[in-house]
Amino acid sequence: MPKWGMVIDLETCTGCQACTTACSMENNRLPGENWQDVLFYQDGTYPNVNLSWLPRPCMQCENPSCVSVCPTKATYQTDDGVVLVDWDKCIGCKYCMIACPYGVRFYMDEKPLIEPDIRGVFPGDSQRTWNPPYKMPDAVEDRSKGIGIQPKGVVSKCTFCYHKISNAPAGVADLDEDDPATKEFTPACVRVCAPKARYFGDLDNLDSKVNQLIAEKGGVRLKEETGNKPKVYYLSGGGSPVVPGVRSTRKS
Amino acid sequence: MKIGGIAMSTATITARGGPQPAASEDARQPGSTLPSVLLLGAVVGLVLSTGFVLYSLSEQGHAAFNTNSAGIVWGLPIIIYDYFLLTSAGLTMVASIGLVFGVREFEPIARRCFWLALSGLIGGVAVLFLELGYPLRALYAVPLSMQFASPLFWKVLLVGAYTVVLLLLLFTMDATRREPSIPGTARPLGALAALLAGAITLVAGSVYGMMAMRPFWFGGEIPVTFLIESVMGAFAFAIFFTYFAYGFRPSRMPVEIRQLFAGPLGTWFAVMIALHFLFHSGRTVTGLWSNAEGMQVWGHMVASPWFHLALWGGIVLPFVLMAVTSLRRNPAIQIVASLLVMVALLVSRYEFIIGGQMVPLFKGSWAPGLLSYVPSATEWALLLVGLFLANSVFWFSEWRREM
Numbered sequence: 001m002p003k004w005g006m007v008i009d010l011e012t013c014t015g016c017q018a019c020t021t022a023c024s025m026e027n028n029r030l031p032g033e034n035w036q037d038v039l040f041y042q043d044g045t046y047p048n049v050n051l052s053w054l055p056r057p058c059m060q061c062e063n064p065s066c067v068s069v070c071p072t073k074a075t076y077q078t079d080d081g082v083v084l085v086d087w088d089k090c091i092g093c094k095y096c097m098i099a100c101p102y103g104v105r106f107y108m109d110e111k112p113l114i115e116p117d118i119r120g121v122f123p124g125d126s127q128r129t130w131n132p133p134y135k136m137p138d139a140v141e142d143r144s145k146g147i148g149i150q151p152k153g154v155v156s157k158c159t160f161c162y163h164k165i166s167n168a169p170a171g172v173a174d175l176d177e178d179d180p181a182t183k184e185f186t187p188a189c190v191r192v193c194a195p196k197a198r199y200f201g202d203l204d205n206l207d208s209k210v211n212q213l214i215a216e217k218g219g220v221r222l223k224e225e226t227g228n229k230p231k232v233y234y235l236s237g238g239g240s241p242v243v244p245g246v247r248s249t250r251k252s
Numbered sequence: 253m254k255i256g257g258i259a260m261s262t263a264t265i266t267a268r269g270g271p272q273p274a275a276s277e278d279a280r281q282p283g284s285t286l287p288s289v290l291l292l293g294a295v296v297g298l299v300l301s302t303g304f305v306l307y308s309l310s311e312q313g314h315a316a317f318n319t320n321s322a323g324i325v326w327g328l329p330i331i332i333y334d335y336f337l338l339t340s341a342g343l344t345m346v347a348s349i350g351l352v353f354g355v356r357e358f359e360p361i362a363r364r365c366f367w368l369a370l371s372g373l374i375g376g377v378a379v380l381f382l383e384l385g386y387p388l389r390a391l392y393a394v395p396l397s398m399q400f401a402s403p404l405f406w407k408v409l410l411v412g413a414y415t416v417v418l419l420l421l422l423f424t425m426d427a428t429r430r431e432p433s434i435p436g437t438a439r440p441l442g443a444l445a446a447l448l449a450g451a452i453t454l455v456a457g458s459v460y461g462m463m464a465m466r467p468f469w470f471g472g473e474i475p476v477t478f479l480i481e482s483v484m485g486a487f488a489f490a491i492f493f494t495y496f497a498y499g500f501r502p503s504r505m506p507v508e509i510r511q512l513f514a515g516p517l518g519t520w521f522a523v524m525i526a527l528h529f530l531f532h533s534g535r536t537v538t539g540l541w542s543n544a545e546g547m548q549v550w551g552h553m554v555a556s557p558w559f560h561l562a563l564w565g566g567i568v569l570p571f572v573l574m575a576v577t578s579l580r581r582n583p584a585i586q587i588v589a590s591l592l593v594m595v596a597l598l599v600s601r602y603e604f605i606i607g608g609q610m611v612p613l614f615k616g617s618w619a620p621g622l623l624s625y626v627p628s629a630t631e632w633a634l635l636l637v638g639l640f641l642a643n644s645v646f647w648f649s650e651w652r653r654e655m
Contacts, residue, residue, distance in 0.1 A: 033321060039616030056614060065465065071404035072393040089393055092385015094325045095404050101465035103613035106321040109314040109385060113322060152313060153385025222614075226465050 002172075002202035003081045004165055005231035006190070007210045007219060008055050012197035015040070015053035019189035019198070023057075026161060026188035028135045028149045032113030033106045035158035036189045055197075057189060058083065058104045058158035059222065059230030066096035066105070066157075075155075081231060082160050085146035090154035097155060101226045105157045108150040127151065136163075161187035165200075173208035174201035203231060286499050287650035294647055298640035301633050305382060308630040314385070316630035322619075324609045328602070328627040329383035332638050335485075335601045336376025337411065338456060338478060341449035342486025343369035344418065348446030351434055357516055360508040362434055362442070363425060364497065365490050367649040369449070370418050372489075375642030377411070379634050403458045410455060414448040421445055422649075429653050453482045460608060467546035468539070469608040477531045481597060484524035488593035491517065491586050497650055502583045518580030525571040525593065532567065532600070549607045552622055558599050566596015 015038055023029065023036035036057045043050040064083050066075050074089035075096050085096075097105045108129055112119070119130040128149040140163045141148030147163050150156045168175055168185035175182045176199075177191040190198040201208035210233070213219060219233030308316040319327040347365035350358030381387035394408040421441040428435050434442070457475030464470050491513070498504040505513070539550030553559050570589040574580045580589075612619045 039614065039618075041617045043617075054616070068401040069404065071399055071402045071408060072390070072397045073399050074393075089389075089397075090385065091387070091390040091393055093390070093404060095402070095459075097321065097325045098609070099463060099465065101613060103323070103615060107314075107325060107385070110317065110320045111315045113320060223465070 001079050002168075003204040003231070004060070004160055005201065005203035005210055005233065006057065006060075006160070006187075007199040007213045007233045007235060009197045009199075009213070009217075009235040010054070011235065011237045012195045013053065013055060013193075014195050014197075015055075016194060018192045018194055019055055019057075022188040022192040023158070025134055026136065027147075027159070028132050030108075030112065030114075030130070030150075031118055035104070035106070035156070037104075054234075055189075056102065056104065057232060058160070059102050059228065059232045060158075060160055062229035062231060063227055065099040065101065065226070065228055069095045069099040071095065078162070078166075080166070082162055082165075083157070084159055084162060085155055085157060087143040087146055087151055087154045087156075092153040092155065094155060100157075101223050101228060102230075105155050106150070107155050109152045124149070160200075161189075164188075172202070173205040174199065174210065176200075176209070284499075284654060287497075287647050287654055291644060291647035291651050294640050294643035297636065298644050301636035301640055305630055305633045305637055308633070309382065312630075314383075316628060317383075318626060318628045318631065323612045323615070323623040324606065324625040326605055326609065327625060328631040329379050329634050331598075331602050331605050332635050333376045333380040333383070334456060334605065335598055336372045336379070336638055336642065338453055338482040338601075339485045339489055339597075340369040340372035340376065341414070341452045341456075342482035342484070343372065343489060344414075344445050344449035344486075345483055346486040346490055348442055348449075351439055351442040352446055355516075357508075357512045359434060360506060360512060361490055361494055363429070364494060364649075365486070366418065366422055366425070366442075366445075368489055368493055368646055369445075370422060371642040371645040371649075373411075373415060373418065374645050375638040377415075378641050379638045382634060382637070403455055403462060407452065407455045407459060410448055410452045414445065414452060417441055417445045417448060449482075450479065453479045460604070463608070465613065466608045467542075467544050468549050468611070469604075471535075473531065473535070477528075477535070480524060480527045480531060481600070484521070484528050484593060485597045487517070487521040487524055488590035488597070491521070491590040492594065493646065495583065495587055500583075500587070513583070513586065514581050518574050518586065521589070522571060522574035522580065525567060525574060529567050529571060532563070546611045549610050549622065552610070553603055553607055556603075559603060562596040562599040562603070566592050566599065570596075 017038045019036050020034050020038055024031075024034060027035055029035060036055065039054045039056055041052045041054065043052070060081065060083055062081065064075075064077065067077055067083060070076075071093065072089045072091055074086045074091070075083065076086065077083050092107065092109070094107055097103075097107065111117075118132075122131045122133065124130040129152050130149065132149070135149060136147075142163065143151070145159065145162055146156050147159055164185050164187060165175060168182060172182055175186040175190070177183050177186045183191070187200055190200045199210050199213060201210040203210060205211065213235060214233050217235040217237075219235055221230040221233055223230075317327055317329070319325055343365045346358070347362040347369065349355045350360075350362045384390055386393075390408070394405060395412065397405060399405040421438055424438045424441060425434060454475040457478035460466075460469040461471055461474030494505070494509060494513075495502070502510065502513070536550060536554065539547050540554060542550075570592045572579075573585050573589040579585045606625055610622045610625075612623055
């Protein structure tokens with residue numbers, strides 16, 4: 001059984017947000033409710049300003065606090081280590097949103113994060129809160145894994161495109177968009193990354209590209225102090241602090 | 253003086269002073285219209301407020317709330333739920349002082365405290381049900397999940413057991429509802445209810461205290477803080493509603509209750525307020541001192557007038573009123589102190605729950621440093637739903653005692 005993980009090379013990432021767009025299209029996301037977001041950080045004041053960015057999917061933690069707090073086991077971890085939400089078990093208590101250190105979860109049944117509310121343009125039916133024109137095929141939807149159009153009253157999050165990666169050929173070390181054999185099983189955000197800043201593979205496979213990159217370039221994880229052990233690693237070229245997100249935003 | 257338009261004496265309560273009803277007898281005049289009038293008023297208020305909330309929810313769903321996925325996901329409904337639940341648990345513990353621990357002076361208010369506990373519980377849980385995405389699913393999905401690692405699993409389990417025990421207890425006591433003493437058969441149930449109530453407060457504190465990713469909440473002292481706040485709030489509610497039940501006329505109260513109010517009740521209340529002050533001020537000072545990311549909320553909170561209203565008006569002032577012997581026996585002073593504590597606790601609960609969510613967890617520097625939240629009209633209406641529902645249950649119990 002693989003242990004899927006992702007590596008994001010911040011030295012290569014251009015902050016173009018193609019990953020965000022691809023994820024939104026692949027997973028029927030509402031505008032603004034980005035499972036895969038790119039966060040921007042501004043340091044200093046004009047003329048000495050530095051702009052940096054940080055792509056942020058769900059960290060798919062090894063010890064996910066969202067799984068521990070969920071009172072119905074609606075949030076669970078698959079055998080291959082991916083954290084999913086069973087929409088048929090979720091009660092919408094939102095405790096997982098409280099407990100996730102990375103803020104990657106979204107509740108459906110609230111004011112839209114971006115106006116106007118597009119749900120009014122493409123109204124849904126009893127099963128779906130809305131019917132976007134670009135929705136995924138019905139056969140791919142799986143409520144027990146939080147894949148598809150998010151119903152009302154439940155929480156959703158990035159699934160690492162579980163509907164793709166779970167069908168990958170057994171034993172592959174990496175899911176690479178450049179490899180015809182694995183292209184279709186590669187997560188949308190990885191597949192569209194134009195500068196090739198994202199890599200996806202089996203963290204338990206010593207031959208995988210992700211393991212090689214983490215070892216050679218010093219991959220780091222966000223908020224290690226929480227003990228959640230993310231399976232998303234960042235490469236920053238060794239500078240410190242490596243990720244803008246770990247800097248305090250507290251005013252001096 | 254007048255409170256709520258009802259004349260009452262400002263004289264200090266003494267067990268011996270003034271015309272007194274016979275001991276061991278509810279002194280309220282049989283056939284008093286007060287409970288029935290208040291019950292009717294509460295039911296009308298409940299119908300109106302629930303009607304407004306249900307209309308809003310049917311039109312907008314939970315978009316009628318001002319919470320969202322940007323950060324503030326638990327808003328006023330959760331604050332109301334916790335406020336009512338903790339008050340309920342505290343009232344059961346206060347009732348058990350007499351019933352379980354044998355402090356006889358407290359026994360005369362035990363019955364009313366148990367009813368108040370049930371009232372608060374029903375009011376709080378009703379509000380929670382209107383907040384959850386799938387409340388009916390929660391009824392079976394949580395107990396059957398066996399998710400032992402989740403504090404919410406234990407909280408739901410304990411609240412379920414607590415509800416059953418409280419209902420059984422009140423059913424057991426119903427046959428003797430016009431007598432001041434509690435039947436012996438109710439005592440084991442009372443002990444069990446108190447045990448569950450204590451566990452609920454500790455677990456409710458753990459729901460927040462275990463969240464290491466939210467430094468404002470994180471800490472082992474939070475469950476203890478909840479326990480203290482719960483008992484302190486319970487004293488306030490017990491004092492206020494006991495006076496209310498007798499039309500704010502202490503002379504109508506049975507002698508045993510007058511003895512309790514003139515004696516140890518004020519002291520116990522003062523001690524709980526003092527403990528609350530220690531925990532509250534301790535957390536505030538350490539929070540203001542800390543440079544840790546997430547603790548900047550304390551600076552924001554302390555700059556708010558609501559914080560000072562709750563601290564000076566809702567903790568320090570009631571403590572002074574209850575600490576000075578000559579003041580704490582005065583019925584009007586007791587009512588004022590209890591009202592101040594009741595309001596301040598709600599403000600503190602609001603600050604605590606919203607404060608823990610104000611720092612965006614991971615949103616980049618283009619997100620605001622601190623998130624803002626103002627409850628919507630529907631959320632405020634939920635407070636009315638909780639208040640009117642709790643009052644409906646309580647005044648029903650008072651009305652029934654008249655029968």
